[in-house]
Every structure is written in C-alpha cells, then in structure tokens.
Amino acid sequence: MKYVSTRGKAPELNFDEVLLTGLARDGGLYVPAAWPKLTEDDLREMRGLSYEEIAARVMYPFVEGCIPEDDFAHLVADAYAGFDHDATCPLKQLDSNTWVMELFHGPTLAFKDVALQLLGRLFDYVLKKQGKRVTIAGATSGDTGSAAIEACRDREAIDIFILHPHNRTSEVQRRQMTSVLSMNVHNVAVEGTFDDCQDLVKAMFNDLSFRDEVNLSAVNSINWARIMAQIVYYVYAGVSLGAPERGITVSVPTGNFGNIFAAYAAREMGLPIDQFIVGSNSNDILTRFLSDNDMSMKQVSPSLSPSMDIQVSSNFERLLFDLLDRDGEEVEETMQQFRASGKMPMEEDRWRRAAKDFTGHCLDDNETLAAIGAIHESSGELVDPHTAVGIIAGWTQRKDPASPLVCMATAHPAKFPDAVEEATGIRPALPNKLADLFDREERFEVLPNSVDAIQTRIRKSNSAGSAE
Ligand SMILES: Cc1ncc(COP(=O)(O)O)c(C=O)c1O
Numbered sequence: 073m074k075y076v077s078t079r080g081k082a083p084e085l086n087f088d089e090v091l092l093t094g095l096a097r098d099g100g101l102y103v104p105a106a107w108p109k110l111t112e113d114d115l116r117e118m119r120g121l122s123y124e125e126i127a128a129r130v131m132y133p134f135v136e137g138c139i140p141e142d143d144f145a146h147l148v149a150d151a152y153a154g155f156d157h158d159a160t161c162p163l164k165q166l167d168s169n170t171w172v173m174e175l176f177h178g179p180t181l182a183f184k185d186v187a188l189q190l191l192g193r194l195f196d197y198v199l200k201k202q203g204k205r206v207t208i209a210g211a212t213s214g215d216t217g218s219a220a221i222e223a224c225r226d227r228e229a230i231d232i233f234i235l236h237p238h239n240r241t242s243e244v245q246r247r248q249m250t251s252v253l254s255m256n257v258h259n260v261a262v263e264g265t266f267d268d269c270q271d272l273v274k275a276m277f278n279d280l281s282f283r284d285e286v287n288l289s290a291v292n293s294i295n296w297a298r299i300m301a302q303i304v305y306y307v308y309a310g311v312s313l314g315a316p317e318r319g320i321t322v323s324v325p326t327g328n329f330g331n332i333f334a335a336y337a338a339r340e341m342g343l344p345i346d347q348f349i350v351g352s353n354s355n356d357i358l359t360r361f362l363s364d365n366d367m368s369m370k371q372v373s374p375s376l377s378p379s380m381d382i383q384v385s386s387n388f389e390r391l392l393f394d395l396l397d398r399d400g401e402e403v404e405e406t407m408q409q410f411r412a413s414g415k416m417p418m419e420e421d422r423w424r425r426a427a428k429d430f431t432g433h434c435l436d437d438n439e440t441l442a443a444i445g446a447i448h449e450s451s452g453e454l455v456d457p458h459t460a461v462g463i464i465a466g467w468t469q470r471k472d473p474a475s476p477l478v479c480m481a482t483a484h485p486a487k488f489p490d491a492v493e494e495a496t497g498i499r500p501a502l503p504n505k506l507a508d509l510f511d512r513e514e515r516f517e518v519l520p521n522s523v524d525a526i527q528t529r530i531r532k533s534n535s536a537g538s539a540e
C-alpha cells in the first residue's frame with residue numbers, strides 16, 4: 073500500500089514511513105493512494121468474528137508489505153486485550169432501530185484508546201525494527217492526550233509532549249494526563265485554545281529542520297494510522313447489523329473530523345453506509361458548512377463537550393481531497409485561503425456532493441443537558457455530553473427510519489461527571505482503575521502560545537536525555 077499527501081507535493085510513502093511521519097512534509101495529510109476493497113463476501117465472512125479478528129482483516133491491506141500478517145494479528149490482539157468488555161466495542165440497543173456503539177472500554181475511557189492502544193504498539197514494533205527514536209508532539213482538547221500518554225508511557229524509543237489548552241479540559245481529563253509521571257511523558261498546558269495547540273503542533277511539523285532534528289512524530293488523527301484503526305468499528309457495527317445486505321446510518325459527535333472520516337473510509341472500502349451525521353456543540357462550523365456551505369471560523373467558545381471545542385477540523389482536508397477529485401494543488405490553495413480569510417471557498421457542486429452524504433446538527437449547552445436527561449429517562453442509559461450530542465443529532469437528522477442508526481459513544485460518562493449530574497441528578501463513578509485519580513500527584517508546566525517556547529522546551533528535554 074502506498075500513501076499520498078493531500079497537497080500532492082510530498083513523497084509517496086509506505087505504511088511504516090507514514091506511521092512515523094505524521095503530517096506530510098508539504099503540510100498535507102497522508103491518505104491511501106487507492107482504497108482497498110472489502111467485497112460483499114468479505115463482509116459476510118466477518119459475521120460472527122471477534123472484534124480483534126475483524127480488526128486484523130480490515131486493517132491488513134493498509135500495512136501489507138511492512139508488517140507480516142502473523143505479527144500484525146498479534147499486535148492487534150495485544151492492543152485490545154486490556155479493554156474491559158469482552159466485545160471490545162459493544163453495540164447496545166437503545167430503541168427499536170437505534171444502537172449505541174460503546175467505544176470507551178479502553179484504559180482512558182474514550183474512543184481514542186481504540187486507535188492509540190494499537191498505535192503505541194505499532195510505534196514500538198517499527199522503531200525497534202529500524203533502531204530509531206522519535207519525539208511525539210500531540211495536541212489535545214482532553215481525550216487524545218491521555219490515550220496517547222497511556223499508549224506511549226515508558227516506551228524506550230519515545231518521548232511524548234502533549235499540549236492541552238490551559239483550564240479548558242474537564243478535571244478528570246486533565247488529571248488523567250498530568251498524573252502520569254513517567255520520565256518520557258511531558259505535559260504542557262498552553263495559554264490558548266485547542267486550535268492554538270493544534271496549530272503549534274502543525275507549525276513544528278512545518279519547520280522541517282526542527283522536525284528532522286528531533287525526529288518528530290504524531291499521535292493526533294493527522295497520523296493516518298489513527299484513522300485506519302477507527303475504520304474497524306464501523307465495519308464491526310455494519311456486519312453486526314446486516315451488511316452487506318443492509319446499510320447503516322452513523323451519527324458521530326465531531327471535532328477534528330477524524331472519527332467521521334473513518335466512517336467515510338469504511339464506505340469507500342465497500343461497507344454500505346446510508347448517511348453520515350455530524351454532531352457539534354455551539355462551535356458549529358461543520359453544521360453551518362453542511363447546511364449552508366458556510367465554513368467560516370468564529371471565536372471558539374467553551375462548552376460542556378470540550379473535546380469538540382474546535383474550529384479547524386484537521387481531517388476535513390482528507391474529505392476535501394476527494395471532493396476536489398484528488399487535486400493536491402487545489403487542496404493547498406483552498407486551505408491557504410481558508411487560513412488567510414477564515415472562510416473556505418467551495419464550489420456549489422462540490423458542496424452538494426458533501427451535503428448529499430453528510431448532515432450536520434448542533435446542540436448548545438442547554439440542549440445538551442436536556443439531551444442527557446431525556447436519553448436517561450427514555451432508556452436508562454447515562455451518556456456523556458459528546459455522546460448525547462451525537463444521539464440527538466442522529467434522531468433528528470436520520471433520513472431513512474428503516475436504516476439502523478448507530479451512534480458513537482465516544483467517552484464514558486464519568487469523564488464529564490458535572491454535566492451528567494446536572495442533567496440527571498446522578499454522579500457517574502469512575503471505574504475502579506481510576507478511583508484514586510483525584511489523589512494522584514500531577515506534573516505539568518504552563519507555557520505561552522508560542523512555537524519558540526514549545527520548541528525550546530522540547531530541545532531542553534532532548535539534550536538532558538542525551539546527556540544522561
Ligand atoms: C469524547 C469525544 N467525542 C468526540 C470527539 C470528536 O472526535 P473527532 O475529533 O474525531 O471528530 C472527541 C475528540 O476528538 C472526543 O474526545
């Protein structure tokens with residue numbers, strides 16, 4: 073499998089290069105040169121297989137040529153062995169034709185574990201084979217950070233720096249990151265928003281001499297391997313609910329567009345998906361784009377679903393690449409205009425193509441609280457604010473009531489206990505593995521929103537490491 077950049081100028085890479093590279097050297101994102109196909113028979117044969125077996129089958133074409141099939145199957149099985157549900161990502165029925173796919177049974181209680189538990193192992197495998205070390209820089213609005221830290225802590229060939237927006241994550245999210253005291257883990261609270269953190273990471277990747285000096289790698293969904301691992305649960309949901317004979321509708325609480333893009337990738341591979349529903353909070357740039365072709369940035373406002381407090385959804389560029397018929401130059405121009413003017417130019421017929429498959433819906437904080445309450449009352453389920461946004465988006469926007477609606481439950485309710493308690497009167501307890509989270513020592517430093525400050529911090533740590 074070869075990978076190409078959405079901006080068309082970076083070299084084509086194979087899987088292990090893509091894994092270590094993160095952002096392409098031309099500023100684009102890597103995608104497969106062609107989508108591997110799942111035939112109807114492939115889908116039928118997956119019925120009744122375990123999550124791990126389906127995962128190994130779905131992902132193997134993406135790594136073929138770099139990792140032998142047996143080794144890959146072992147890495148996959150090991151990645152999910154620590155999940156605390158036998159089905160790994162169970163599907164729970166909410167009403168006669170709505171399912172919730174629980175993606176939060178990994179170590180840090182969010183869907184990020186599904187990809188990052190595998191990524192940590194893939195990094196280890198490839199770095200050992202190549203005798204290399206990397207510095208990982210990641211941006212988080214709360215969940216990627218802890219999942220990445222958990223996946224990379226104490227790994228010999230990795231130093232990991234995670235930037236989170238100071239005072240803009242939930243306390244549980246912050247403590248999950250900052251209470252990991254491993255020597256190779258560095259938490260930085262940036263005086264800014266998640267978008268600022270993400271821009272800092274991208275700026276470090278675009279500084280080619282810095283990225284080569286420290287061997288920069290990524291754990292955010294700019295890294296193709298993240299998307300690859302997220303494709304699996306859509307296939308798992310689809311075959312569990314009748315694929316290839318029957319399609320599904322998916323509803324996904326969306327921020328950086330990685331999760332919903334993985335659903336799109338699953339459809340490009342052959343899984344029947346009838347509709348993609350994008351749920352947002354009051355930071356509603358994607359909903360405005362899908363309803364009115366208005367992709368214009370506004371000031372980001374903090375919400376009860378902080379992991380979606382975002383304006384620039386990185387992975388939208390991967391969809392844009394397909395909407396612009398894989399013309400890298402046009403993608404680059406469009407992205408530059410978006411960054412310069414704050415508004416993405418999009419021709420009507422291209423926008424119509426996107427709006428035909430994708431539907432957006434946004435909820436403000438009051439509606440989110442009401443949603444958590446209503447879902448609890450009607451089904452008995454406690455859901456976190458992100459999941460609630462996705463479920464209501466699904467219920468209001470599904471076009472075909474006969475198509476099974478699968479809503480992605482992206483975080484455990486105990487990650488956002490204040491909102492859940494306000495909405496239902498019930499404070500969800502942290503699972504035992506995190507019961508002492510509020511007693512653990514924390515370590516992080518606060519730095520200004522400045523590339524220089526972050527680069528200096530990374531260099532300082534690298535030179536201390538090499539002096540030891
Ligand atoms: C709990 C939760 N839900 C939804 C999202 C949005 O997912 P994505 O960024 O893949 O669109 C995130 C963050 O990414 C999250 O942490």
Ligand SMILES: N[C@@H](CCOP(=O)(O)O)C(=O)O
Pocket residue numbers: 211212213214215216217291292293294327328330379380386
């Ligand atoms: N909501 C995310 C933001 C980063 O998204 P990613 O999927 O690109 O890693 C978070 O939890 O940090």
